[in-house]
Amino acid sequence: MNNSSAAAQPYVPLRLAGRPLTLKLVAVALGTLFLAASSWIEVPMFPVPMTMQTFAVTLIGALYGWRLGLATVLAWLGEAALGFPVLAGGAGGLAHFVGPTGGYLVAFPLAAMLVGWLAERGWTGAGRILSSVAAMLLGNAFILAFGGLWLAVVIGLADAIAFGVLPFILGGALKAVLATVTVEVYRRSGAKPAL
Template sequence: MNNLSTATASSAYVPLRLRDRPLALRAAVVALGTLFLAASSWVEVPMVPVPMTMQTFAVTLIGALYGWRLGAITVLAWLGEAVVGMPVLAGGAGGLAHFAGPTAGYLFAFPIAAAMVGWLAERGWTGRGNLLSSFIAMLLGNAFILVMGGAWLAAMIGVEKAITFGVTPFILGAIVKSALATASVEATRRAGKPTA
């Protein structure tokens, strides 16, 4: 059993290796992560009823870089900032109303998606330079967000409209953002490689 745990740990690639870092450093990293998530929210293509942003890129990347626990905590902290009215959501929005409107399903999915990608990263999906498994991990996170967001939207406006306006327009973006997150993790992996 110990050998299996050691093998899993050695195959994992969570670049920042934050699990055993001092609490103050982890808190600082969470704060920086919420700033990154806010910045990704401000990169926006206005659409109705759900805008297109870089949020899913940031959510999956944070999961892969931070690991499942700290990734989920970071996304939850960012959502907490939104709840109290800080301008951290799409278009600089904030406030509790966004957690009951058309975008709520996506918002609720974000911490779970970060945890999912982080969990896969800790099991080696984003390590060893395997770009395909890394891309699949990112794409699974994006797909989960679209499914949850689309399901919430379907309850509000019906299945057909939810697919038309809340899922289909985001599929290509999900693929591109998954590739971008994969490239970002790979660049981090290569930068962190010890030199001979």
């Protein structure tokens, strides 16, 4: 196999697609814990706080693949809807799905699915650093765009851009790079699937 075809190979590090259901359920549970922990790392901002959620969402997509990544983020949002303290600042409850943060929450599972889909098509594979960063950036951009549009309905377009999009662009780019580095370190470590 030559280098160009090797570089295009899918790289979903945990290789969970063909694993037993019990293992997948454990992975989902661990993923929701990781998402909750990332939510508690917070820089208070108004009307939307800055957290490590987008890092976790895109990383889960890349590590789990699109199906299990989507299921994991949906499970985490289900926990939030039931009132578990898994959102930014330890919040939970249905009110967060209809307020200023609602669009971002709705975008999270779709972004995990997008990044996972791209990972399964080789975007995060060996030698694919730029395309891996691009996949993570696309996930972050989708979250900001969808969340910003939702926020525009709540507070108006100009304020949504000023307070719900622009302050998060640099952080989103840095988190995209961090997610790429995390996947790359895992790949270079030669680690076997963790579960």
